[in-house]
Structures are given as C-alpha cells and as structure tokens.
Amino acid sequence: MSMSRSWLASRHAVLVTLLLIWSLAPMAWQLISSFTSSEALVNGAIPFEQRWTLIHYRELLSSDPPFWRYLLNSTVVAGVSTVLTLVLAVPAAYVLAQLPLRWRRGIRRAVMAAALFPYVLLFLALLELARNFQLGNRLFALALPYSALAMPLALLLLTAAFEGLPKDLDDAARLEGLTLRQRLRWVMLPLIAPASASTAILVFLFAWNEYPIALTWLSRSDLLTLPVAMARIAGSSIYSIPYGAYAAATVLGAIPLLLLVLLFQRQIVSGLTNGAIKG
Amino acid sequence: MTLSLNAITKTFGSRTILHNLDLSVGNGECVALLGPSGCGKSTALRLIAGLDQPDSGSISIDGAEMVDVPAEDRRIGMVFQSYALFPHLSVRENLELGLRMRGSHGAARDQRIKTILEVLQLSHQAHQRPSQLSGGQRQRVALARALLRDPLVYLLDEPMSNLDAQLREELRPELKRLMLGGSQPVVYVTHDQQEAMALADRIAVMRHGRIEQIGTPRELYHHPATSFVAQFIGRPQMNMLNADNGRTLGIRPEDLRLDPNGIPCQVESREWHGASQLVLLRCERGQLRLVCAGDQHIGENPHVSWLKTSEHFFDGQTGKRIDNQSFRFD
Numbered sequence: 001m002s003m004s005r006s007w008l009a010s011r012h013a014v015l016v017t018l019l020l021i022w023s024l025a026p027m028a029w030q031l032i033s034s035f036t037s038s039e040a041l042v043n044g045a046i047p048f049e050q051r052w053t054l055i056h057y058r059e060l061l062s063s064d065p066p067f068w069r070y071l072l073n074s075t076v077v078a079g080v081s082t083v084l085t086l087v088l089a090v091p092a093a094y095v096l097a098q099l100p101l102r103w104r105r106g107i108r109r110a111v112m113a114a115a116l117f118p119y120v121l122l123f124l125a126l127l128e129l130a131r132n133f134q135l136g137n138r139l140f141a142l143a144l145p146y147s148a149l150a151m152p153l154a155l156l157l158l159t160a161a162f163e164g165l166p167k168d169l170d171d172a173a174r175l176e177g178l179t180l181r182q183r184l185r186w187v188m189l190p191l192i193a194p195a196s197a198s199t200a201i202l203v204f205l206f207a208w209n210e211y212p213i214a215l216t217w218l219s220r221s222d223l224l225t226l227p228v229a230m231a232r233i234a235g236s237s238i239y240s241i242p243y244g245a246y247a248a249a250t251v252l253g254a255i256p257l258l259l260l261v262l263l264f265q266r267q268i269v270s271g272l273t274n275g276a277i278k279g
Numbered sequence: 280m281t282l283s284l285n286a287i288t289k290t291f292g293s294r295t296i297l298h299n300l301d302l303s304v305g306n307g308e309c310v311a312l313l314g315p316s317g318c319g320k321s322t323a324l325r326l327i328a329g330l331d332q333p334d335s336g337s338i339s340i341d342g343a344e345m346v347d348v349p350a351e352d353r354r355i356g357m358v359f360q361s362y363a364l365f366p367h368l369s370v371r372e373n374l375e376l377g378l379r380m381r382g383s384h385g386a387a388r389d390q391r392i393k394t395i396l397e398v399l400q401l402s403h404q405a406h407q408r409p410s411q412l413s414g415g416q417r418q419r420v421a422l423a424r425a426l427l428r429d430p431l432v433y434l435l436d437e438p439m440s441n442l443d444a445q446l447r448e449e450l451r452p453e454l455k456r457l458m459l460g461g462s463q464p465v466v467y468v469t470h471d472q473q474e475a476m477a478l479a480d481r482i483a484v485m486r487h488g489r490i491e492q493i494g495t496p497r498e499l500y501h502h503p504a505t506s507f508v509a510q511f512i513g514r515p516q517m518n519m520l521n522a523d524n525g526r527t528l529g530i531r532p533e534d535l536r537l538d539p540n541g542i543p544c545q546v547e548s549r550e551w552h553g554a555s556q557l558v559l560l561r562c563e564r565g566q567l568r569l570v571c572a573g574d575q576h577i578g579e580n581p582h583v584s585w586l587k588t589s590e591h592f593f594d595g596q597t598g599k600r601i602d603n604q605s606f607r608f609d
Contacts, residue, residue, distance in 0.1 A: 166361060166363065168359045168361045168363035169363055169365065169366075171328075171330050171350075171357075171359070171363065172357070172359060172363035172364075172365075172424075173365070173376075174329075174330065174349075174350040174351050175328060175330075175350055175351075175353075175355050175356075175357050175428070176376065176377030176380065176381075176424070176428065177351050177352070177354075177377055177380060177381045177428075178351065178376075178377070178380050179351060179380075182380050186376060186380070187365055187376075190367045191366070191367055
C-alpha cells in the first residue's frame with residue numbers, strides 16, 4: 001500500500017518535472033540567449049566567463065524609437081481594449097444570464113460560433129474598414145477590432161459567472177430596495193470579480209499578442225505594437241539573424257504580462273475553476 | 280396593515296401553478312401556507328414580493344394595488360430559505376447595504392444596526408462573513424435584514440428548513456417575538472405542519488395550486504374539510520378506514536383508546552417516544568396508528584375503540600368532508 005503510493009507520488013513528480021521542462025525550457029533558452037553575446041550564440045567554443053553581455057538590452061533601449069515605446073504602445077492598446085471589452089461585456093452578460101433558458105441556449109451557440117471563428121480570415125475586411133473610416137495609424141483605433149474580437153469569449157465567461165450566482169441574492173437585493181445599477185455595483189460585480197479578472201487577463205493577452213491586424217493597421221514606426229516590432233527586429237537584416245536582440249525583446253515583452261498574472265494570480269485561478277465547474 | 284390576493288393565476292409554460300388564488304391576511308396576522316413541495320406556496324410568496332408577475336388577479340397591501348409596483352419599491356421584508364446573505368459582505372455590511380442604498384445615514388442608522396445586532400445576539404459576529412457563521416446565526420442575520428427593511432409585509436419562505444430540530448425550537452419564540460408582534464401581515468411558507476401550527480394564526484393548506492382549506496390550527500385539526508387536510512394536519516397521520524356507502528372514516532391516532540369491548544387488533548410495530556408511544560395495529564378493516572401515554576402497557580392483542588364524536592367522514596371519491604349530524608367540535 002505505502003510502496004505503491006510512494007511509487008505513484010514519484011511518478012507524478014517525474015511527470016510534473018517533464019511538463020515544466022517542456023513548457024519552461026523555451027523561455028529559459030530565450031532568457032539565457034538574451035544575455036549571451038552574439039559571438040557566443042554562434043560559437044560554442046567561447047569560454048563561459050566571456051559569453052555574457054548586456055549589449056542586446058542596451059541596443060534595444062537605445063534604438064530609434066527605443067524599445068520601451070513599443071511596450072508602451074502595446075500596454076495602451078491592450079489596456080484600452082480590456083477596459084472597453086469589460087465595460088460592454090459585463091452588462092450584456094448580466095442581461096444574457098437573466099433570459100429564459102431557451103433564448104440563452106440559442107444566443108450562447110451564436111456567441112460560441114463567433115468565439116471560435118478564426119479571426120485571421122477577417123483581417124482583409126478589417127483593413128477595408130480601417131481605410132474607409134481612416135482608422136489606420138491610430139493607436140486607440142486598434143482597440144475597436146480587439147474588443148470586438150475578444151467580446152464573444154468575454155461574454156461566455158462572464159455569462160457563466162452571472163449564471164453561477166444564486167438567484168436569491170439578486171432577489172434579496174431587489175427586496176432591499178436596490179436599483180439595477182446599485183445591485184450591479186454593490187452585489188453582482190464584487191461577486192464576479194474573479195471571473196472578471198480572468199476575463200480581463202485573457203483579453204489583455206489577446207491584444208498583447210495580436211499580429212495581423214496590428215501589422216496592417218499600423219505603419220508608422222513609433223506606433224508599432226510589440227509583435228509587429230518584434231517581427232521587424234527579426235527581419236531587420238538579410239545578412240544575419242539577430243538572435244540576441246530578439247531574445248532580449250522577448251524577455252522585455254513578457255515581463256509586463258508576468259507581473260499582471262502574479263498580481264492577479266488568486267483571482268485568475270478561482271475565476272477559471274469557477275467557469276470550469278459551471279461548464 | 281392588510282394584505283390581500285384576489286383571483287391570482289400563475290402559469291409557467293403550459294403548467295398552471297396557481298388557480299384563482301384568494302387570500303387575505305389581516306393586521307398583524309400570521310398566515311402559514313402549508314403544503315407538499317410543488318403545491319404553489321413558494322410561487323405565491325414570490326408573487327406577493329413582486330419577484331414574479333401573476334398572469335391575472337390582483338395583489339394589494341392596505342388597499343393599494345401592488346401588481347405594477349416593482350419589487351424594489353414594495354417594502355417587503357423577506358427571509359429566504361437559503362438566507363440569501365451577501366457572501367462578500369460582513370454581517371454588519373449585510374445589514375447596512377439596504378439602509379445605505381435607501382438613503383439612511385449617520386448615527387441613527389448605526390444605532391439601529393447596533394440595536395438589532397444586540398437583540399439577535401449577533402454583536403460578536405458583526406465583522407464576520409456569512410461563511411463564518413453557523414446556520415442559526417445566518418438565519419438571525421436574515422431576520423435582522425428583513426426587520427431593518429421597515430416592511431409593510433413580512434414573507435418567510437421555509438425560513439427554518441435548513442436548521443436542525445433543536446435550533447428550530449429555539450428560534451420559533453424569537454421569530455414570534457420579533458415578527459409576529461407587529462402590525463404587519465406575515466405570510467409563512469412551510470411544509471412542516473408542526474411549525475405552521477406553532478406559529479400561525481391561520482393555516483392555508485395548499486395542494487395543486489389551490490387552497491384546500493384555510494382556518495385556525497384548531498379548525499383544521501378538529502374539522503378538516505378534506506381527507507388531504509385531515510392527513511396533512513396532525514402527526515402521526517389520521518387513520519383512514521373504508522366505511523359503508525363509499526365513505527372513508529378518519530380517526531386520529533390520539534382519539535383511539537384501549538377498551539376491552541372494542542375491536543380486536545394485533546400489534547405490528549411499536550415506537551416509544553418517552554412521553555408518548557406510537558403503536559401500529561392491524562385490525563379487520565385495515566391498519567391503525569394508536570398514540571397513547573408512554574408508560575401505558577399494551578399487550579400483543581389489544582382491543583381499541585373511539586368516541587362517535589371523534590369520527591370524521593369523507594367522500595371516498597372526492598375526499599370532501601361529509602358532516603355527521605352527531606358531530607360536535609369545540
């Protein structure tokens with residue numbers, strides 16, 4: 001009994017370690033590469049003490065425009081997209097959760113279809129829109145397609161969160177004399193905070209990573225978002241591939257997200273499991 | 280203050296939950312809606328609260344029509360079966376939220392909350408979350424919230440069904456003191472006939488969306504209008520025997536007595552409850568439950584009889600009461 005249990009435990013430990021290596025190794029590789037000199041990256045014979053450098057970071061931050069500019073652009077776009085999405089999706093999800101089951105099912109299917117639609121197929125159409133409404137080369141305008149594309153997923157998650165709240169709570173708050181606005185502000189929103197936090201992270205992440213729309217909507221180099229800037233770094237020279245600079249950009253680009261996730265870790269985990277239980 | 284429901288009908292899809300329900304509750308009166316689950320009693324409560332809308336009929340409080348008044352503005356003090364306390368707020372904040380939103384401020388509000396916490400012995404729990412409270416404490420917070428609503432009507436939806444038997448007995452007098460003392464009409468939904476008998480001035484026994492009978496606990500006990508009411512009120516259940524002319528004869532277990540000249544029976548099983556005992560008997564006409572004092576000796580083959588005045592006759596088909604000329608009740 002105890003033998004089989006310890007055997008099981010060690011097997012789990014091995015599996016977890018393998019999984020961690022599998023998912024963390026690329027990031028560790030990038031982190032190490034970002035501090036490795038360009039010579040050392042292609043020449044393994046260079047001795048260990050002479051391999052390390054900060055030159056990639058220094059170059060990134062002193063280029064024109066400096067790399068932090070892209071970080072700022074992406075933060076602004078992702079932040080605005082997230083706020084816009086939540087502001088629209090939270091009330092919509094509340095209303096959706098109140099509808100009769102029959103309607104809810106139909107609407108949920110439509111929203112699900114929209115959430116699963118490969119948005120890359122839309123980018124030409126979106127480019128037309130950008131041209132017609134002169135939305136090109138405007139940073140805030142990017143938040144419009146981003147919010148629209150993130151909306152279906154946000155709706156699904158938030159509707160599930162509202163459906164998970166006991167109906168009695170809303171009823172009790174009504175009988176206490178609270179208006180709809182007061183109920184949302186003082187009862188419903190605090191209770192769905194975990195789901196809102198995980199939704200916000202997912203929307204932010206989507207906007208942070210989005211490439212094709214940003215590539216086609218933005219051309220001015222001081223407006224580029226992170227993924228587009230990264231691609232430019234990677235393709236900046238036909239003679240060499242700037243592994244080191246690219247790795248440093250990866251590290252800098254990941255830091256804000258890591259901070260965000262660490263900050264909201266508890267809400268995210270409880271928000272995701274909450275959704276999992278509701279189905 | 281009075282509450283009255285006139286010809287209320289409510290359907291969900293093709294199912295009719297309430298048929299033409301009439302009910303009036305007087306000043307300070309407590310009426311219990313008693314019935315099995317699915318009889319429509321909770322639906323009736325939600326309609327009075329304004330949480331659902333009736334298909335037709337009217338609901339009025341003090342003569343003012345309420346059907347078009349939203350739940351927020353009806354001034355209803357309701358206690359939910361689930362308590363429905365706000366889980367993210369402390370006990371104090373739970374009580375404060377409604378008052379604050381309704382525009383009550385400052386020292387007067389704080390004093391009201393302090394007083395009610397003291398009255399309900401919750402002062403030490405003021406800063407705890409509902410999840411940290413026991414069932415009885417949650418129940419008292421729910422009561423406190425309803426009391427602070429300054430309601431025109433109190434509605435209680437199975438307020439004690441999640442508590443254990445001992446706690447229920449402890450809370451009953453408290454409930455009586457706090458809610459049933461005022462001038463507000465109280466509607467109390469329960470499936471527990473003992474609770475209804477203990478708390479209500481009148482009981483409305485409901486079945487399939489209709490009120491089968493409404494009356495004081497004594498009226499229902501001594502003069503049940505149907506065999507359903509007869510079996511729902513009083514524990515253990517009334518004995519039902521087939522009588523002549525397609526009638527059913529009902530005799531309460533506590534009206535049976537040992538009598539050497541009575542009908543012969545055999546003991547099938549016994550339950551001893553201390554002060555009383557319940558004996559299941561088999562006689563020629565069927566099964567009989569007998570309740571008598573706990574210390575009484577009953578052999579294996581007792582003979583039992585009953586007084587003519589304790590007989591209840593019901594129509595075997597409709598279940599309606601057939602009044603016996605010799606019948607008297609007090």
